[in-house]
Amino acid sequence: MKYVDEYRDRRIALALAGEIARRTTRDWVLMEICGGQTHTIMRYGLDELVPPRIRLVHGPGCPVCVTPLEIIDKAIELASRPQVTLVSYGDMLRVPGSHSDLLRVKAAGGDVRVVYSPMDAVKIAATEPQRKLVFFAVGFETTAPANAMAVWQAQRLGLENFFLLVSHVLVPPAIRLLLRSPQNRVQGLIAPGHVCTVMGYQQYDQLAREFHLPIVVGGFEPVDLLEAVSMLVAQLEDGRAVVENQYARSVTYRGNMAAQQILRLVFEVCDRKWRGIGNIPQSGLRLQPVFASHDAERVFGLQDISALEPAECISAQVLQGLKRPTECPAFAGRCTPRNPLGAPMVSTEGACAAYYQYRGRVAPVARQENE
Amino acid sequence: MNKMLKSAATLACPAPLAAGEIVLLGHGSGGRLTSELIRDLFLPAFHNPALARLDDQAILSVNGCRLAFTTDSFVVKPLFFPGGDIGSLAVHGTVNDLAMGGAQPLFLSAAFIIEEGFSMQELRRVVDSLRQAAEEAGVEVVTGDTKVVERGSGDGLFINTTGIGLVPPGVRLSANQAQPGDRVLLSGPIGEHGMAIMAQRESLEFESAIHSDSAALHGLVREMLKVTGAIRCMRDPTRGGLASALNEIAGQSQVGIELEESAIPVREQVRGACEILGLDPMYVANEGKLIAIAAADAEDDVLRSMRRHPLGVEAQAIGTVRSENPGLVTMRTALGTTRIVDMLTGDQLPRIC
Numbered sequence: 068m069k070y071v072d073e074y075r076d077r078r079i080a081l082a083l084a085g086e087i088a089r090r091t092t093r094d095w096v097l098m099e100i101c102g103g104q105t106h107t108i109m110r111y112g113l114d115e116l117v118p119p120r121i122r123l124v125h126g127p128g129c130p131v132c133v134t135p136l137e138i139i140d141k142a143i144e145l146a147s148r149p150q151v152t153l154v155s156y157g158d159m160l161r162v163p164g165s166h167s168d169l170l171r172v173k174a175a176g177g178d179v180r181v182v183y184s185p186m187d188a189v190k191i192a193a194t195e196p197q198r199k200l201v202f203f204a205v206g207f208e209t210t211a212p213a214n215a216m217a218v219w220q221a222q223r224l225g226l227e228n229f230f231l232l233v234s235h236v237l238v239p240p241a242i243r244l245l246l247r248s249p250q251n252r253v254q255g256l257i258a259p260g261h262v263c264t265v266m267g268y269q270q271y272d273q274l275a276r277e278f279h280l281p282i283v284v285g286g287f288e289p290v291d292l293l294e295a296v297s298m299l300v301a302q303l304e305d306g307r308a309v310v311e312n313q314y315a316r317s318v319t320y321r322g323n324m325a326a327q328q329i330l331r332l333v334f335e336v337c338d339r340k341w342r343g344i345g346n347i348p349q350s351g352l353r354l355q356p357v358f359a360s361h362d363a364e365r366v367f368g369l370q371d372i373s374a375l376e377p378a379e380c381i382s383a384q385v386l387q388g389l390k391r392p393t394e395c396p397a398f399a400g401r402c403t404p405r406n407p408l409g410a411p412m413v414s415t416e417g418a419c420a421a422y423y424q425y426r427g428r429v430a431p432v433a434r435q436e437n438e
Numbered sequence: 439m440n441k442m443l444k445s446a447a448t449l450a451c452p453a454p455l456a457a458g459e460i461v462l463l464g465h466g467s468g469g470r471l472t473s474e475l476i477r478d479l480f481l482p483a484f485h486n487p488a489l490a491r492l493d494d495q496a497i498l499s500v501n502g503c504r505l506a507f508t509t510d511s512f513v514v515k516p517l518f519f520p521g522g523d524i525g526s527l528a529v530h531g532t533v534n535d536l537a538m539g540g541a542q543p544l545f546l547s548a549a550f551i552i553e554e555g556f557s558m559q560e561l562r563r564v565v566d567s568l569r570q571a572a573e574e575a576g577v578e579v580v581t582g583d584t585k586v587v588e589r590g591s592g593d594g595l596f597i598n599t600t601g602i603g604l605v606p607p608g609v610r611l612s613a614n615q616a617q618p619g620d621r622v623l624l625s626g627p628i629g630e631h632g633m634a635i636m637a638q639r640e641s642l643e644f645e646s647a648i649h650s651d652s653a654a655l656h657g658l659v660r661e662m663l664k665v666t667g668a669i670r671c672m673r674d675p676t677r678g679g680l681a682s683a684l685n686e687i688a689g690q691s692q693v694g695i696e697l698e699e700s701a702i703p704v705r706e707q708v709r710g711a712c713e714i715l716g717l718d719p720m721y722v723a724n725e726g727k728l729i730a731i732a733a734a735d736a737e738d739d740v741l742r743s744m745r746r747h748p749l750g751v752e753a754q755a756i757g758t759v760r761s762e763n764p765g766l767v768t769m770r771t772a773l774g775t776t777r778i779v780d781m782l783t784g785d786q787l788p789r790i791c
Contacts, residue, residue, distance in 0.1 A: 068709055080773045112775025157716075161784070170784070174462045183640065183715070289773060405470060405783050425777040 070316075074288030075111075083293035084116040090300045094120045096252045097299055098388050100238060101259035102129030102416030103287045109421040111289040117296060124252075124388030125421075127241050128259055130206040131158050131414035132386065133341040136374040138205075138234040139164040145201050145232065145367060146177040152195070153232075154188040155203040156210075157181045158414045163407055165374045185217035192221060192229040201230045201363045209261040211235045211352055212326035215333035218354065218361050230363035233353055236339055238262050239270045240350035245387050246278045253388060255299035257285040257292065260314035267322030271310045279308045286314040333358055342410050343382035380409030385418050392419040392427070399427055464784020468677030469721075471784050473686075492690060493612055494535040494673065497605060504605040506541030508532060511598040517564065519638050521630075521650030522725075524597055525567030530652050530725055531676070532601040533575050537656035538672045538728065540611045540663055541603030546572060548599050549583040553592035564595065575654040577601070603656075609663055615670035616691035616731045622757040623730045623740060625658065625750045626651070627703040628680050632722035633711045640715065648707050653726030658747045665743040668736035673729045678782060681720040683729055684757075684767045685781040694763035697779065699771045701756045720779060721786050731759060 073079070099105060105125045108114055114123050127133055143164045146153035153169065160169040160179065173179040178198070182188055185202050192200035204214040214231065221229035238259060245251060258271050263284045275282045281302035285295030295313045302308065312318055332355070339351025354362045364370060376382075379397055384390040392398050392411065402408040404420050411417035415424055464471040481489065488496040495508035510531045517524045528548065536543040548568060552561065572579050630651040637648050655674060662669060671691075675683035680702070688695045704712075704719045712719050726749060732740045737755055744750030757769075767779040 068706060068713070071709075071713065075772060077772050077774065110777060111771050111773050112777055113773075115775045116773060170462050170464065171460060174460050424780050427778075 071288070074286070074290040076290060079290050080116065080293055083290065083297050087121065087293065087297045087300055088118045090297070090304055091118050091120050092304060094122070095254050095300060095303050096122045096124060096388075097255045097257065097296060098124045098126045098253040099257040099285065099292065100126040100128040100242065101261065101287075102132065102414065102418075103261070104257060104259070104285060104292060105129070105418050105421050106416050107287055107289060107292055109425040112426070113289055113292055116293065121296065121300065123296075124391075125385070125418040126388060127245070127341065127344060127386040128207065128238065129411065129414055129416040129418070130210070130236070131162055132382070132410040132417040133236060133343065134159070134162065134205045134234050134410070135340045135342045136165060136376055137340075137372050138232070139168075140166075140374050141364065141369045141372050142201075142203050142232055143167055143169060143172055144369065144372060145363065146172045146179050147175075148199075148367075150199050151201055152178040152180060152191065152198045153201050153203060154180050154182055154191065156183075156205070158416075159203055159205060162410055162413045185214045186220070189217050189220050189224070189226065189229060192226045193224060196228055199228050199230065200226075201232050201367075204231045204233045204235060207236055207238055207259070207262050208265045208330070209259075211334065212265060212323070212329050215329045218333050218358055219329060221361060222358065227360070230361050230366055231354060232363040233334075234339070235334065235352035236341060237336070237350050237352065239274065240347050241341065241344070242274060243277075244344070244347050244350075246274070246280065248387065250387075250389055254280070255303055256280060256282045257295045257299070258282050258310075260284055260286045260291070260318055263312075263314070263318045263322065265323050265326045267320050268310055268312065268318065269320065275308050275310045281308045282310045284310070284312045284314050284318050286317065341386075342376065343380070343386045345383070377408050382409040382411050382419075385411055392422040395419070399423055462784060466677075467782065467785045468682050469782035469784055472678075473781070491612055491614070492686075493539060495539040495541065497539055506536045506539045506603040506605050507601070508535040509598065509600040510535060511596060513593070513596050514635065515593065516635070516638055517560065517595060519634050519650055520647040521634055522652035523564060523567050524595060525564040526571040527650075527652050527725060528568055528597040528599045529571035529575055529577070530654050532599040533577060533654045533656055534674045534725075534728075536601050536603040537654070537659045538611070538674055539603075539605060540609035540659065540672070541605045541656075542660070543575065543577045543601055543603040543656055545580045545602045546577050546599050547581045547583075547601075548579050548597060549585075551585045551587060551592055551596040551598075553587055553594050554589040556594055561595070564597075568597075571654070575656065606663070608667065611669065611671050613671045613673065613687045613690040616687055616693050616695075616759045617670065617733075618693060618759055618761040619734050620670060620731050620759040621734050621737045621755050622684070622695060622697070622759065623732055623737070623744065624680070624702065624754050624756045625655075625728045625730075625744055626752040627705045627708065628675070628724055628727060629704055629708040629712065629719035629722035631725040632679070633708045633719075635723075636715060636717070637711055642711060642714065644707050644710070646707070648711060651724055651726035653749055655726065655728050655749060658728065658744065658749045661743050661747050662730065662740055665739045666732070666736040668733035669740065670731045670733070672731075675724050675727060675729055677723050679719070679721040679723060680729070681718075681767065681779045682781050684779070687729075687731060688767050689765050691759075692764045694760040694765070695757055695767045696760050697757035697767065697769040699769050701754050703752055703754055717786050721782055734758075
C-alpha cells in the first residue's frame, strides 16, 4: 500500500536503527508526545531496535487519557438523560468515569452513538430534531477544527438541538509545564505530526529556544519515528537545539491556515484540567460566547459535577514520562484494560495499555536476535 | 444518576468497575468478555465433559457413531452484503463449526425470528439464499421454527441454525492438542468478512468492493484430513478474528504461539479499509477461513492439500507453537521485534486519531 509500506519497510528501519546506534555516544532521554506515536513504538517494538542508551519515554498526547474524569462523568450524566443522544468517537466509550462508562450507559438504554466525523453528528441533529444531540468534543488541535466546523455548520443551519461537550486541549502549554518541572529528564522531543499538520510548528521554535531543546516533528509509522529519533540524536550529539521537520509529507511551517481560522472563529483559549496532570493555564479550548447556546455544559447545567481520581493510579508520573507503566505496582494486576484504574490503561494510545497489550507480560527478546 | 455521581465524588478511591452487572455488547464480541461469561455462567450451569472441551462443536458418541453437534445464531447487520447475506451465512457458519471438528455435516435446523413489518420479499430472498447455500454444502434443512416479534422487539431478522454431522473414525481434533514445535497454518487472507460488513455500514467505497469470504469449509477440511493424521486442531477465526481464535488455542493447550507478521496474508483493500477505520485485521471476523495446527513434519503435505482446494489456494504457514509463554500469542513483527497479540476485551473501537 502506497504511503504505508515504505514507512514500515524492514530494511529502511534497520538501516535507521544502525545509524542511530553509530551516532549515539551518550545516554539520551527522548519523549514522543503523541499517543499515536506511543502506539506505533510499542506495536512495532521500536524501543527494542534503538540502542539501550536511548530511553524512550511517553508523553501526555493521548486525548482519551487526558480527558478529565469529571468530563467523562458529565458525558455519562448527559447520555443517561432520556431526551439526549450522546455522539462520540469510539474509544471514549470504554473510558471509566467515577462510577460507570458510556458502554454501560448504552447497555442500560442510554442513546450513545459512535461516529467517525462530527459532521455525522450534525446530520443526526438535522434529521432527528426531537433529540438533543450532544457531540463529545475531545482531543488536541487535530480534532478541534472539525469539531469547530460542526458547531459553525449547526449554527448556520439553525440547529438549536446540537451541542458540544468540549474538552479540547493544546499541546504546547503541556510541553512547557513538563519541561519546567524540576524532575524533567527529557532531552529531546518528537513533536506530534498531526497536531503540527494543523497548527504548523512555529510555536515549537519558541520551545526549542526557551529550553535549548532539540525538537523533531515526527510522523506515525515506524520509519517516521526511527528517522525522528535519528535526527534528534544527531542534534544532541552535535549540541544543536532547533526544530526540524521529519514529517514533511504532511506538515508545513505555518500549518493549515483554514483550519486555524475556523478554530479561532469558534473556540477561545482557556485554562483546562488534564487527567493525571491537573490544571494547566491556557491549555484548552472552549466555545466563544457567540456559540454559547451550543455549549452542553452551560445549557444542561453540568458545571457542578466534579470528581476525584483514584489515588493508586500513577498516571500523572506516567504521562510526564517520569515512570514507565511497568514500574507501577498496580500494572497488569489491579489495573488492566478490563478494569482500568486510570485512563492510560483504557485506550491503546495510552502508554499503560500499549505496554500491556503489546509488551508488558512477555519475556523480553534477546537483542542479538534482531541484529 | 446525578446523586450517584455526587456520592461517588466523595470517595477517595472508587472501586474498579465490575463488569458483571449488566450485559454489554462486548459480551458477544468473541473476546475476553465472552470467554468470561462462558467460564463464569454457562460452563458451571451446564457442566459436562462434551461442553467442557470448549470446541466449536460437541462430539458425542451414539451407538458407536461419533456425532458432531453445534448451534449458531446470526444477527448480522446489514442483512445483505457483498459476497453473501444472512441466509448463506447461517449455513456456512454452522457447517464450519461442524467441519472444525473434522465432521462431515449432514443436517441443519433453521429457526427464524422475524420482526413484525419485515419485507416478505426480503425474507424470500434470504430463504432462497439459505436453500442454495445448503444445497451447495450438501446439507439438508430438516426442521425449523418461526417466531414473529412485535415491531421494535427485534432488528428485522435473526436466524439460528443447528447442525449435525458425522466424525470419520480416527479423526480427533481439539483445541487442547497443540504441541510445541507444531506449525500454525492459515487457509487464506484475513479480515474480509468483517471489513465487507464495516465498509457497507460506514458507506466506504473502494475501486472494487470488499467481498465477504463466507464459504463452507468442510470440503477443504476433508481434503486436508485425507493427507495426514497429524492435524491436531482446527478453528475458523470468526468473531474476534485470527487473534482471538489463536489465543483460545494457546489457552486451551497451555502453549505459546509465535506468529510471523509478514507471513499473514491480508488483501490490499482490507488493509486499506482497516487503516482508514483504525482497526487491526487480526481482530476482524472471517467466515470462510480456517486455522490448522499440524505437526511440523506434516506441514508441507497439509499445505499442498490446502492449496489444491479452491478455498485454500493462498494457504500459508504463519507461525509455530512454542513451550515458552504458555497461554500467550506473540508476533515477530515485520521489523524483527516481538510483541503480544492479545485477546480483545470487548469490541474493537475505532480510535480518535
